[in-house]
Amino acid sequence: MAGLCAAARARELGAAPVVHEKGTRPGGSMVLSSCVIWRFRQWDDFRAECPAGDERLQRVVWEGLDDGIAWLESLGAPVVAHETGNPRTVGKRFDPRGLTETLVRTAGDVRLGESAREPAILATGGFQGDEVLVAEHIRPGGRLRLRANPWSGGDGLRLALERGAALSAGLDEFYGRNMPDADFSEEEFVPLAQLYGRYARVYNERGEEFFEGEISWSENDLVQATARQPGARAWYVLDDRALEQQVRDRKVADIVALASTRVDPAALPFAAPLGARVAVRVAPGITHTTGGIRIDEHARVVGVDGLFAAGADAGGISTGGYASGLAAALVFGRIAAETALNRL
Numbered sequence: 272m273a274g275l276c277a278a279a280r281a282r283e284l285g286a287a288p289v290v291h292e293k294g295t296r297p298g299g300s301m302v303l304s305s306c307v308i309w310r311f312r313q314w315d316d317f318r319a320e321c322p323a324g325d326e327r328l329q330r331v332v333w334e335g336l337d338d339g340i341a342w343l344e345s346l347g348a349p350v351v352a353h354e355t356g357n358p359r360t361v362g363k364r365f366d367p368r369g370l371t372e373t374l375v376r377t378a379g380d381v382r383l384g385e386s387a388r389e390p391a392i393l394a395t396g397g398f399q400g401d402e403v404l405v406a407e408h409i410r411p412g413g414r415l416r417l418r419a420n421p422w423s424g425g426d427g428l429r430l431a432l433e434r435g436a437a438l439s440a441g442l443d444e445f446y447g448r449n450m451p452d453a454d455f456s457e458e459e460f461v462p463l464a465q466l467y468g469r470y471a472r473v474y475n476e477r478g479e480e481f482f483e484g485e486i487s488w489s490e491n492d493l494v495q496a497t498a499r500q501p502g503a504r505a506w507y508v509l510d511d512r513a514l515e516q517q518v519r520d521r522k523v524a525d526i527v528a529l530a531s532t533r534v535d536p537a538a539l540p541f542a543a544p545l546g547a548r549v550a551v552r553v554a555p556g557i558t559h560t561t562g563g564i565r566i567d568e569h570a571r572v573v574g575v576d577g578l579f580a581a582g583a584d585a586g587g588i589s590t591g592g593y594a595s596g597l598a599a600a601l602v603f604g605r606i607a608a609e610t611a612l613n614r615l
């Protein structure tokens with residue numbers, strides 16, 4: 272998303288950018304996503320939800336997103352919904368394939384299966400795809416299942432660090448979803464997400480209710496807490512009332528029915544609570560890292576002259592919470608192109 276937006280903007284400004292795409296298809300995780308590009312309706316909500324994020328970068332995303340979305344529409348990107356469906360947020364849902372095609376067409380020169388030796392703008396999508404980096408920063412000694420494109424393995428971060436870049440806050444944080452604790456395919460990233468932890472009693476393998484306080488609407492706090500439990504697993508235990516709850520366009524019972532790791536409460540490794548009807552073993556799927564390269568408001572990599580970063584490579588924007596990764600990639604992708612061209 273960030274790389275294509277940067278290149279599309281650069282082309283518009285009269286440059287001849289080249290997108291070097293390591294993967295076999297363009298669009299990264301964006302093309303796999305639900306493609307809701309959003310911001311918090313209220314600035315104060317953004318600050319409250321992502322309190323440890325860099326306020327100056329957050330301001331840039333929050334103020335620049337509406338223009339960014341209008342720009343995507345002006346390029347011909349197909350909008351599927353003009354609302355996010357969440358009263359706390361504003362934004363639009365795009366068709367991910369249509370958005371990818373629009374950006375590729377505007378960017379002009381997208382080369383698949385290759386990496387750049389001397390990139391101007393780093394937009395490799397974070398380090399969730401690298402087990403060593405995940406074990407180092409996020410889950411000491413362990414791994415997490417990937418819920419993202421398979422190519423984002425921290426190449427941008429490594430290159431930036433080799434050149435003396437500074438790191439952002441929140442290197443141990445990530446955005447993800449609790450998924451059934453079993454293998455899953457790309458097509459299952461969205462439908463299999465077990466996004467009803469707030470209606471469940473949540474236990475770890477030892478039978479401890481480990482999450483204290485209220486689970487957030489995004490449930491990203493619960494997902495990260497799950498990653499810190501023994502074996503990075505949790506049990507969602509549901510009663511009849513929980514199964515009847517609505518999550519977006521589905522009932523909790525319908526989401527549970529898709530999980531191959533659902534069991535009878537009698538089969539739990541600890542005593543089930545009264546009224547338990549079903550239990551699902553879940554584990555975090557990591558979508559993208561939250562921390563990474565530190566950038567300034569102009570997408571310049573702090574500590575390295577002439578290098579820019581955008582998207583999940585640029586960390587520290589949603590630290591402490593969850594915000595739209597597509598929004599940050601769109602806004603800072605465009606800014607990276609604008610700043611880079613002023614310098615060249």
Ligand SMILES: Cc1cc2nc3c(=O)[nH]c(=O)nc-3n(C[C@H](O)[C@H](O)[C@H](O)COP(=O)(O)OP(=O)(O)OC[C@H]3O[C@@H](n4cnc5c(N)ncnc54)[C@H](O)[C@@H]3O)c2cc1C
Nearest residue numbers: 272273293299300304305307396422426582583595596597
């Ligand atoms: C199932 C799912 C649902 C999601 N839903 C939403 C949503 O509704 N709203 C939202 O805001 N976000 C959503 N996201 C997150 C969103 O997709 C990401 O935040 C966004 O794509 C990040 O943009 P990016 O440019 O940093 O990374 P990407 O879009 O992943 O692009 C990174 C690209 O870099 C390439 N690459 C990696 N290494 C190299 C290298 N060395 N050389 C060349 N190329 C390289 C990768 O192949 C990839 O194409 C979702 C993600 C998933 C997986």
